[in-house]
Amino acid sequence: MSKGAYSGPLEQVDTCCWRIPKSHRSDMRVDGLIFASEKLVEAIKNDQAPEQVANVATLPGIQVASLAMPDIHWGYGFCIGGVCATDPAEGGVISPGGVGYDINCGVRLVKTNLFLDDIKPHVRELVRGLFQTIPAGVGKAGKYRFDPKETRRLMGEGPRFVIDRDLGVPRDLDHTEANGRIDGGDPDEVSDHAVKRGSEQCGTLGSGNHFLEVQVVDAVLDADVATAFGLDLNQICVMIHSGSRGLGYQVCDDALAQFRNVPGKYGINLPDRQLACAPVDSPEGRKYIAAMRAAANFGFTNRQLLMQQAREVFASTFGRSWEDLGMELLYDVAHNIAKLEEHTVHGKPKKVWVHRKGATRAFPAGHPEVPEAYRAVGQPVIIPGDMGRASWVLVGAEGSMQRTFGTTCHGAGRAMSRTAAVKDAAGRRIDKELESRGVIAMASSRHGLAEEQPRAYKNVDDVVETVHQANLSRKVARMRPIGVIKG
Amino acid sequence: MYELFEHTADLGLRVRAHDLDTLFAEAGRCLFSAIVEDPASIRSEVEQSIELSGSDREYLLFDWLRELLFRFDAGHMLYGDFAVAVRPDGLTATVRGEPLDPARHALSHEVKAITYHELKVEQTPDGWLAEVIVDI
Numbered sequence: 051m052s053k054g055a056y057s058g059p060l061e062q063v064d065t066c067c068w069r070i071p072k073s074h075r076s077d078m079r080v081d082g083l084i085f086a087s088e089k090l091v092e093a094i095k096n097d098q099a100p101e102q103v104a105n106v107a108t109l110p111g112i113q114v115a116s117l118a119m120p121d122i123h124w125g126y127g128f129c130i131g132g133v134c135a136t137d138p139a140e141g142g143v144i145s146p147g148g149v150g151y152d153i154n155c156g157v158r159l160v161k162t163n164l165f166l167d168d169i170k171p172h173v174r175e176l177v178r179g180l181f182q183t184i185p186a187g188v189g190k191a192g193k194y195r196f197d198p199k200e201t202r203r204l205m206g207e208g209p210r211f212v213i214d215r216d217l218g219v220p221r222d223l224d225h226t227e228a229n230g231r232i233d234g235g236d237p238d239e240v241s242d243h244a245v246k247r248g249s250e251q252c253g254t255l256g257s258g259n260h261f262l263e264v265q266v267v268d269a270v271l272d273a274d275v276a277t278a279f280g281l282d283l284n285q286i287c288v289m290i291h292s293g294s295r296g297l298g299y300q301v302c303d304d305a306l307a308q309f310r311n312v313p314g315k316y317g318i319n320l321p322d323r324q325l326a327c328a329p330v331d332s333p334e335g336r337k338y339i340a341a342m343r344a345a346a347n348f349g350f351t352n353r354q355l356l357m358q359q360a361r362e363v364f365a366s367t368f369g370r371s372w373e374d375l376g377m378e379l380l381y382d383v384a385h386n387i388a389k390l391e392e393h394t395v396h397g398k399p400k401k402v403w404v405h406r407k408g409a410t411r412a413f414p415a416g417h418p419e420v421p422e423a424y425r426a427v428g429q430p431v432i433i434p435g436d437m438g439r440a441s442w443v444l445v446g447a448e449g450s451m452q453r454t455f456g457t458t459c460h461g462a463g464r465a466m467s468r469t470a471a472v473k474d475a476a477g478r479r480i481d482k483e484l485e486s487r488g489v490i491a492m493a494s495s496r497h498g499l500a501e502e503q504p505r506a507y508k509n510v511d512d513v514v515e516t517v518h519q520a521n522l523s524r525k526v527a528r529m530r531p532i533g534v535i536k537g
Numbered sequence: 538m539y540e541l542f543e544h545t546a547d548l549g550l551r552v553r554a555h556d557l558d559t560l561f562a563e564a565g566r567c568l569f570s571a572i573v574e575d576p577a578s579i580r581s582e583v584e585q586s587i588e589l590s591g592s593d594r595e596y597l598l599f600d601w602l603r604e605l606l607f608r609f610d611a612g613h614m615l616y617g618d619f620a621v622a623v624r625p626d627g628l629t630a631t632v633r634g635e636p637l638d639p640a641r642h643a644l645s646h647e648v649k650a651i652t653y654h655e656l657k658v659e660q661t662p663d664g665w666l667a668e669v670i671v672d673i
Binding site for chain 1: 548
């Protein structure tokens with residue numbers, strides 16, 4: 051896929067962990083650790099993603115190891131599926147490339163009290179309603195418009211800003227990571243360019259791998275946790291995968307432009323300019339952190355508005371209010387973000403900047419940041435798969451705190467490039483193929499379904515099996531798509 | 538001439554030209570060929586000028602494409618005609634196009650950003666070659 055296979059060392063640590071030793075390169079400060087099964091690791095070696103894990107290991111202040119989840123694949127600077135914690139007290143850096151362009155890309159799962167039999171005759175009508183109502187694809191503006199001043203307020207307050215305008219209910223915030231508002235965000239650090247890109251895009255899905263799916267609980271693997279989450283076999287849910295839209299992309303883009311000469315200024319030698327970073331404790335670092343947090347709050351709000359539109363479509367399709375349909379938010383979690391968190395490093399608690407780029411926070415039972423309703427079992431982790439096979443609900447497990455700074459995987463990971471997927475789909479009707487598997491799918495672009503067809507992705511079940519075995523997060527329920535809307 | 542090439546989860550833009558001015562103009566065309574299904578559907582109804590400074594050619598190409606992407610994403614402008622004059626310290630361009638009209642323009646990819654990854658502007662025996670990866 052990208053240039054050549056990885057030919058460096060990869061030592062087996064245990065059945066689901068592989069090490070790139072620090073000795074691989076003189077500039078590595080720590081080891082690289084890749085969590086993968088024997089089956090997955092063979093595919094991982096096919097591109098340069100492991101070398102990117104080694105590149106991240108060179109960053110100043112990095113703690114313990116440069117980590118990668120089993121859905122690792124090649125990315126810009128950092129691989130997708132990469133996790134890196136830095137300590138500001140040891141000159142630790144913040145890196146926009148360690149968060150990604152789509153700041154606070156993430157997933158939200160909304161429950162209903164409907165079951166498969168209730169919905170079967172209505173799936174097509176429901177999907178059509180969702181597709182017609184929810185803006186998806188390139189250049190689609192949303193129905194919610196915010197002027198620049200309102201957009202900045204929205205970034206300061208997060209979803210509360212729209213909930214105060216009756217687009218949701220306060221209890222939605224209880225089940226959103228960081229209650230939908232990351233402290234320390236400063237909307238004034240977000241450029242006018244970014245605000246302009248975002249002002250029409252809050253409440254829009256976007257394109258690429260973003261989606262909204264109607265799903266059914268296909269299997270329950272942990273009955274106790276499923277009960278705590280309010281999930282039951284054959285129950286209908288809605289999964290939403292989107293991020294901070296053009297606003298977030300622009301914040302990352304602005305930061306990368308501002309950081310062009312920053313590594314040199316602080317004497318940081320980088321093996322790849324896409325790894326551009328600044329010390330956390332520097333004017334440049336502080337500025338990016340403030341803007342990134344504000345963009346993250348925009349991302350939470352975007353998913354709030356997407357959920358609210360889905361609630362409205364369900365209500366009109368079934369002729370009952372969304373409250374009556376039990377459309378409660380199970381959880382909303384980011385998988386492209388950097389957060390200041392307390393972790394135990396070499397036996398001592400310390401605050402570190404955890405970069406998660408295509409990786410999901412997975413705090414175990416008892417962690418104070420897990421919502422009260424789930425604290426006894428652990429944080430819900432939502433893993434989108436592909437639109438033909440499955441997605442997953444997991445629960446954060448103790449191993450994540452011991453090995454991965456409270457982190458697990460984020461999805462299936464691509465197996466084919468977009469162009470290869472389009473070629474592979476030539477002469478096929480992906481929508482018809484999906485329909486024969488019981489999935490009604492609608493996309494706004496001609497290439498949308500072809501590029502995102504199930505075969506273009508690895509099997510998410512393999513990824514989830516690895517993080518389950520590694521005790522980073524445990525399986526709770528497997529979700530099967532029955533309706534899909536895409537950009 | 539330009540082409541799109543395969544790159545993991547994203548797309549690459551590859552452009553060849555005899556001179557730098559044409560290289561930058563073709564890069565603009567190539568970007569819009571990734572965004573719009575049929576770039577020939579873009580009419581030259583509006584003319585705008587773009588002025589950028591910078592002495593590093595790779596960064597200048599990056600900034601040029603970044604500016605065009607911003608004008609599309611925030612201003613809904615599509616461009617099909619580019620006249621670029623590249624100087625040692627920057628560029629001046631006249632771009633022509635029209636606002637997005639969903640009735641006539643089928644959009645293809647959402648380009649999230651221009652990236653620095655393997656960003657390349659280099660002289661070849663026949664002229665110039667540029668490669669840029671865009672994030673989809």
